Amino acid sequence: MRKLLLGTTAVVGAALLAPAVAVAQQAPTVRVGGYFRAYFGYTQQTGQAPTNVSMNAQNGGANDANSAVGNTNQSARLGKTDISTDAEIHVFVNGKTANGLTYGAVVEMQFDSAEGSVRGGARRAVQSKTTAAIDEMYAFIASPTLGQIRFGDEDGPFGGLMNTGWVSNFGTGGVFGDFESFVTRPTRTGTTPGGVGDNSKIVYLSPQFFGFDVGVSYAPNEGEGEDTGCLNSFASTNCDRVTAITNPQGNGRSHDMPGRRNEVQWMARWRGSLAGVGLSASVGGMHSQVIKNIDLAGNINRNLRNPEVYQAGLQATYMGFTLGGGYMFGNTNFFYIPTLRGSKDMSQIFGGLSYTAGPVSIGANMYSGQYSGSDANPRGQRRWAYSIGANYRLAPGLDLVAEYVRQEFKEPGTPQQGFTAANAAPGNDLRDRASANVFLTGVRLAF
């Protein structure tokens, strides 16, 4: 077996490195790109008037004068208007060797590393909302005959690279767009391909054969970036390489904590045209092991299910119209969070329609899904959203955008997050459903 493996690897290596065609070597170029966008948003949302509820010491960190009262109950009110700005700076390195291999690296800097923070950040022990961080960073080597390998912090074939049916080429992307910048949790985001995350991985992307191409990726865990991830000076729960933590069913199921291990993503895609209609179809999945439970005595058992999610999508383009949709199902919760045995499985449909004529694009899209929600509730949770939006291309890269998004969720019998019967008070929203409406308009410049 090993001999066979080594033999085939040698063949692959020889084919990859063989100077099949003589092409001029090109010195690498370094490009700087990115985007800036600023939107004015008008938000109508439920759960914006908490009265006499615990704010969980989130006032301003340890240096804040109010930290002492953080655990005491407080009240707050939110208005409706806001302006949200965001930018990313991307560095692209591209080169070509004499034997036709193209190579390069992508480093993307983002400035929204904290969803919430104190004003300004001066003299605080907490980071500013606009602290710079890395979004994606990876290197790639591509051969015209064998395809491409990407190595680094990057989306996988299932998690954003090769998905079909998520129509988002209008406005900011509709229900898959930037409305979430204005919305407080829990009615904030949908379960989209990008939600899988860009944890450090190795990705193989094949060339296209007869319209088909495939992608496969492997990630050892959900960690990204340079270091070990350990918050303590010893092996502990936040380390990238952690395999078992205490009580993961209670603590480990969010993007903040380790969850998936040995994650494999795959996607197969076909693109072509029939009678002038551009068609694209894809099917793929994500499979991984899950973080295990370890008790204080060191006994290990698995109480979460190994995540296994599948997705299929279809998209057609004709005369400027794009129509697409698809279905995703698996044993994870929303945001691909691992679930308990016996929990309700995820089942989500998504779709959209857009029309582009010259500089104008208009469109609408939606998703609707069933998830386990808080696992104690056997009825599960439903989330759905729909949108309509448009953009006008004023100049290459410069878009004027307007969009309306409505997102809702309901989980019968479970009150909104942060609003429980225990802190019932006048104005508190104890309903088991929540909704958010966002109208946003503004400008986006991609460069």
Added chain:
Amino acid sequence: MKHLFLAACTVLPLMAGCSAENRRLVQNDEYGDWRGSSVRNRPSGASSGLVIFGVDKERQEREAAAAGGGSGLAVNAYLWRATLDTLAFMPLASADPFGGTIITDWYAPPASQNERFRAQAYVMGRQLRSDGVRVQVFRQVQERGQWVDAPVSAATNSEFEDKVLARARELRSQSAAR
């Protein structure tokens, strides 16, 4: 998992052997781009952003197409005109702007009537680049009334090419200044 990996290792070299007709490298801008849960909606791929280091080939191609596109030339207009200018002191035998070839007739310098020269120049592609022109000079000397082939000094061809490139640069800077 192991089987999948082994299958991939076996199939890849076979796929590489498929005919090139139905195979193509998928470009970077054909993959989706997400930032967190939302789509990024910006151009991606090898032509993203502004070049701050290195040579912007695409811009060269655009400019060459703009420079040559209007005149019906299939080759870089600056290199083509520069080659014609450089070889203008010799009589022209043929010039094909689509194939990019310029062939001169024999030319004997007034100062040395016992030798004569002929040049062939090839302008390659639409891009203005240093390897976009090739010049080959032939030389004959007269011996007892017969023209016989004689070697050309090795530097002659590259000196001609340098002159063409210098002239092309001049033409380009002139047109840019307008």
